Amino acid sequence: MKKVIVFSPNRYSLYTTTVTSMLIQQGIQVSAIFVRKLINPSRALQEFQRDGTRLLKKIWKKLFLRQAAYHPGNFETILDLRRNNNITYSKVDDFQTNHSIPVFFCSTLNDPVVVDGLCQFKPDLVMFTGGGLIRQEVLDNSGHGVLNCHMGLLPHYRGMDVVEWPILESNFDQVGISVHFMDKGVDTGDILHIRHVQLQSDETIAELRIRMEPIMCQAFVDTCVDFLNGKVKRQPQSIQSGKQYFKMHPRLQELSDGSLIAFQSNVRAIFRD
Amino acid sequence: MEVNAAALCSLHGCEDHFGLQRLPELQFPNPPLTDLISKKPSFKNLDHGDILILRNWLHNSENTQQLNDWAEVLMRYLEINQSSLLKKALAQFQSVSIAHQSLLELSVFLLDFYFEGHDLRFLNIVLKMIDLLGIVSLKSITKDLREKGSKIPIALVQLRLLILSEAALQQLCCVKTS
Numbered sequence: 334m335k336k337v338i339v340f341s342p343n344r345y346s347l348y349t350t351t352v353t354s355m356l357i358q359q360g361i362q363v364s365a366i367f368v369r370k371l372i373n374p375s376r377a378l379q380e381f382q383r384d385g386t387r388l389l390k391k392i393w394k395k396l397f398l399r400q401a402a403y404h405p406g407n408f409e410t411i412l413d414l415r416r417n418n419n420i421t422y423s424k425v426d427d428f429q430t431n432h433s434i435p436v437f438f439c440s441t442l443n444d445p446v447v448v449d450g451l452c453q454f455k456p457d458l459v460m461f462t463g464g465g466l467i468r469q470e471v472l473d474n475s476g477h478g479v480l481n482c483h484m485g486l487l488p489h490y491r492g493m494d495v496v497e498w499p500i501l502e503s504n505f506d507q508v509g510i511s512v513h514f515m516d517k518g519v520d521t522g523d524i525l526h527i528r529h530v531q532l533q534s535d536e537t538i539a540e541l542r543i544r545m546e547p548i549m550c551q552a553f554v555d556t557c558v559d560f561l562n563g564k565v566k567r568q569p570q571s572i573q574s575g576k577q578y579f580k581m582h583p584r585l586q587e588l589s590d591g592s593l594i595a596f597q598s599n600v601r602a603i604f605r606d
Numbered sequence: 607m608e609v610n611a612a613a614l615c616s617l618h619g620c621e622d623h624f625g626l627q628r629l630p631e632l633q634f635p636n637p638p639l640t641d642l643i644s645k646k647p648s649f650k651n652l653d654h655g656d657i658l659i660l661r662n663w664l665h666n667s668e669n670t671q672q673l674n675d676w677a678e679v680l681m682r683y684l685e686i687n688q689s690s691l692l693k694k695a696l697a698q699f700q701s702v703s704i705a706h707q708s709l710l711e712l713s714v715f716l717l718d719f720y721f722e723g724h725d726l727r728f729l730n731i732v733l734k735m736i737d738l739l740g741i742v743s744l745k746s747i748t749k750d751l752r753e754k755g756s757k758i759p760i761a762l763v764q765l766r767l768l769i770l771s772e773a774a775l776q777q778l779c780c781v782k783t784s
Contacts, residue, residue, distance in 0.1 A: 382689035501726060576725075579685040582733040585726065588778055 334362045335561040338456040340442050340479070341368040342463030344425045345396055347411055348550065349462040353428060354420040355554040356460070361561070364454040365435045366425050367447050369464045371396070373440055376465070384580070399423070406540065408533070414547035443468040451475055457561060460553070467515055477560070478514040478522070482553040484545060486527055487511035488575035491520035494586075496542055498578045501589040505532055505596050508541070510549050512556040514567065519577050523567035526556040534597050538590055643672060647679040649687075649694075654704055657711040664718055677719045680712060681731050688734060709741055710763045717770055729774050732767065742767055 337356060341349040349366070356363055369376075381388050394402045400423070403410050414420075428434040439446050442464045451459070451474040459475040461467070472479055485495025486509040499507035509529040514522035530545055559565045581589065642659050645651045663673050687694055695705035713735040720728035736742045742764045750761035 498726075576727065577682065578727060579682075579730065582730050582737075584733055584775055585730055588775070591779070 334360070335457045336362045336364045336454065337458045337460050337557065337561075338364050338451065338454060338475075339366045340459060340461045340464050340467075341366055341425055342465075343371055343396065344368050344436075344438075345399055345423070346425070346462060347395075347399065347415075347423075348546070349425055350422045350427070351411060351415055351418075351420055351550045352460060352462055352553055353425070354415075354422055355418060355550065356557065357432065358418065359554060359558050361558065363428070363432070363434050364456055365437060365450055366428060367437050367439055367442060367450060368425050369442060370438050370440055376441070387580075403543065406543075408536070408540070408544045409547050410543055411546040411550065414550060441465060443471055447471060448474055458557060460557060461515060469517060472515060472517075478516075480525070480553070480557060480560075481513060481515050481520075481522075482549045482556075483511045483513060483520050484542070484549065485509070485511065485520075485578075486529065487513055487520055487524050488570040488572075490578060491575050492578040494581040495578055496545070497538055497581050497586060497589040500532075500538065500593050500596075501581070501585060503592065503596075508532060510545060510552055512553055513570075518572070521570055521572060523569050525560055525565050525567060526552060528552050532593065532596065534601060536593075536597075538593055541593075642676075647672075647676040649680060649683040650698065652680070652698070652708075654699055654708050654711075657708060657715055661711075661715050661718060664715065664722060677716065677728065681716060681728055684712070684716075684731050684735065688738065691738065692740065706740070707760055707763075709735065709738075710760065710767065713741070713767055714763060717767065717774070720774065721770075726778075729771070729778075732771055736767060736771060744768075 339349060339353050339356075349368075353363055353366065384391070400412060403412050422428065422431070425436050429436045437446055437450055443466075448470055451471065455476065457476045459479040461479050461481045467479055483491075483495070485491070486499070486507050489504075489507060490498055496508060499505070506529065508531075509527060511520075511524055511528075512526040513520065513524045516522035528548065530541075530548060532541065533544075536544065556565060642656055642663070645656075660673070660676060684691060691709065692705070695709050696702060699705040699708050713732050716728045716735075717732045720726070720732065746757075747761045747764050747768075750757035751765075
């Protein structure tokens with residue numbers, strides 16, 4: 334039986350609990366889960382300097398509201414995916430209680446405890462569901478490697494806010510997700526799977542992001558299973574084919590929202606005519 | 607005189623926004639590219655004088671691949687080190703005023719680079735640089751321009767940054783909503 338280890342950004346991650354549950358349902362053995370501790374002042378400061386008030390919103394949504402942050406809409410959210418797959422676990426500890434999967438808490442995913450754990454469990458693959466940059470030593474001890482699902486189409490859109498950037502650049506057909514191996518670069522590792530996501534009428538970028546979450550979970554798990562069964566091959570990326578994007582300035586974010594609205598009204602006009 | 611001319615040059619392209627007639631073309635001593643070409647693109651390898659060379663280089667459109675490499679490396683450095691940029695610039699340029707001026711001129715270069723290639727990542731970093739505490743301040747621009755002292759060139763550079771970044775956003779807004 335193939336073994337994987339899961340990396341988690343925090344114990345309450347909906348993404349982690351969903352992906353891990355789906356892996357178990359697919360017959361994959363999850364050997365251990367490594368979770369970043371919630372309280373880490375230096376990380377909090379670093380992230381606040383990078384994200385500013387957006388970090389507070391993220392914390393509020395992901396750690397306090399959690400499932401309550403989602404409202405019923407006319408598209409499938411990660412909660413619908415969980416309901417359809419009978420996923421009830423809301424924190425990673427539940428896997429220890431119900432499946433005897435060891436859960437390790439660490440300050441960062443580069444701690445010696447993580448490297449020791451990888452050497453001990455010898456996973457075929459590590460599934461990264463968030464938790465910061467990963468050092469080479471961790472990558473080197475992760476079997477085939479560390480797999481990540483990126484909310485952008487690789488190799489063109491690397492880095493951050495890659496749902497917003499293609500829309501701002503009027504590349505409306507370049508929205509999607511990519512499952513790829515992590516390496517020392519930013520989203521430059523071998524690609525296993527890419528999936529385009531079509532824009533829908535009347536949705537905002539925030540709604541689009543929510544709609545992409547279940548697509549990411551499903552694609553991430555399916556690709557993991559396919560890779561472990563030898564059904565998908567690694568496709569190396571050409572570094573020159575893409576750009577690295579950074580957090581988008583709020584003024585450009587406003588324009589990105591406007592760009593999406595203009596695109597949707599143009600599409601409506603074409604269909605009306 | 608050269609510094610003032612450089613600052614005046616910074617206003618090129620802004621005349622329409624002031625409702626002014628076009629400024630006459632200014633002639634600059636063209637600094638040799640050789641020094642910069644021989645350097646590996648990196649913020650740490652950048653002297654204050656290199657920024658003017660980069661700007662001239664951009665307008666001369668020679669060795670564009672190397673210029674692109676410089677712009678990309680500098681943009682990434684500014685993005686990644688935003689939170690400690692003032693401290694890092696001070697360590698690099700040794701004086702507060704030169705560090706401040708260098709960051710401003712670097713922002714002008716990146717804004718010009720955006721206008722050349724329309725790569726929005728460069729407008730993105732310029733907007734962040736403008737937000738960065740102490741880089742551009744409306745209060746200090748007004749004060750420096752009123753006092754008519756030695757800080758006029760810096761005030762003009764700041765003014766250019768503000769006006770042209772707004773112009774870039776307005777242009778984008780027209781394109782996106784049309």
